[in-house]
Amino acid sequence: MTKALSGRQAQAARNDEVILAAARAVFIADPGAPISAVAERAGVGISALYRRYASKEELLRRLCSDGLARYIEESEKTLADNREPWLAFGAFLHSLVDADTNSLTQRLAGTFTPTPDLWRDAARAAELNQAIYARTKEYLRPGIVVEDFGVILEQITSIKLGDEARTNQLRHRYLTLMLEAMHRPGERPGGGSELPGPPPSSDELTDRWRA
Template sequence: MPSPTSGRARQAARNHEAILSAAREVFLADPRAPISAVADRAGVGISALYRRYPSKEDLLRTLCHDGLRTFIAAAEHAAAAPDGWTAFETFLGDVVDADVHSLTVHLAGTFTPTEEMNADAVRAGALAEALFRRAHPAMRADATSGDATMLLEMCAAVRVPDPVRTGELRRRYLTVLLDGLRDGRTPAAAAPTPAELSWRWRPPAG
């Protein structure tokens, strides 16, 4: 017979997943939404939410850190592919399917990252750069790893009311964009700079 303690643990786990799922939906729609909107969407009391996340910033950090860990896991998984292009393509496809960049684009700059998040961000960047370098011989000569970052943001911008169709369309445009990355033509403008790629995370001037 299950103990009351195990039952409470299962309920707590369900509440945790419900809160994170609701937070993702709420903050993707409106990053400025109050934390009470998350509790309403999750169907939990506001006190239960605050016991886990004392502030909205704590919840935003958790969401983005989960996305960062997903990114790292995708890179580590793809690294096992036998050739560079397949590894790179697999990595980008997994990140697009996980919808990691929708949160990044919406929530960047809305909270202060922890030291652990900063360390994971460095690791994520190193893994992605290694995958890019393996694939680079199959790419146009002027391709940079920054192009891959912007490519992921473009795919994240594709959204229609049907989630399944959204996934299909993102995969379609990922294929189109990757085909362009392998093309030999030279673009009209230079690739994005590191400052252009990280501007969302910089504090406002003044």
């Protein structure tokens, strides 16, 4: 049975979650932002932030470590999924869109020095990718390789339109279209997938240009 956290420990854990959420938002928007911007967004003093993370680089490593851990978790769940492999693969990519791990890859790559632990987790993620690819390969159109998965997800997670909920809806819409394009020509398991949500309106597209 997991021991309950004391009041002080629970508060520290909540503060850490707030700091990490703030750091993720700040650094995905601008990897060059100062660590003080994280403290401001989180509503904590800079000294409180430094007590948890001694430097911006340490904070970036933590974000990427958490992202890799989530990616590995979703990959392992996919390999344990007993459904038809193409359906499991589609669910895997949709779960990664919800987790938004590729936004971290896209924005933070090259901004800090990875630790041996991060390299180890990255190697594990690559190993799982290969296993998922091997399981799904017969359903993929010729020419698609495992390295395409990450780039496709980076394209999907570059979509930002409206608020967070609308952005997520549109990402799932275009991932569904991308999955249709990735499948080998012929009948698809489960038939054609209904596209999530309505397409972007002209007003939504225009709003991006308003100051």
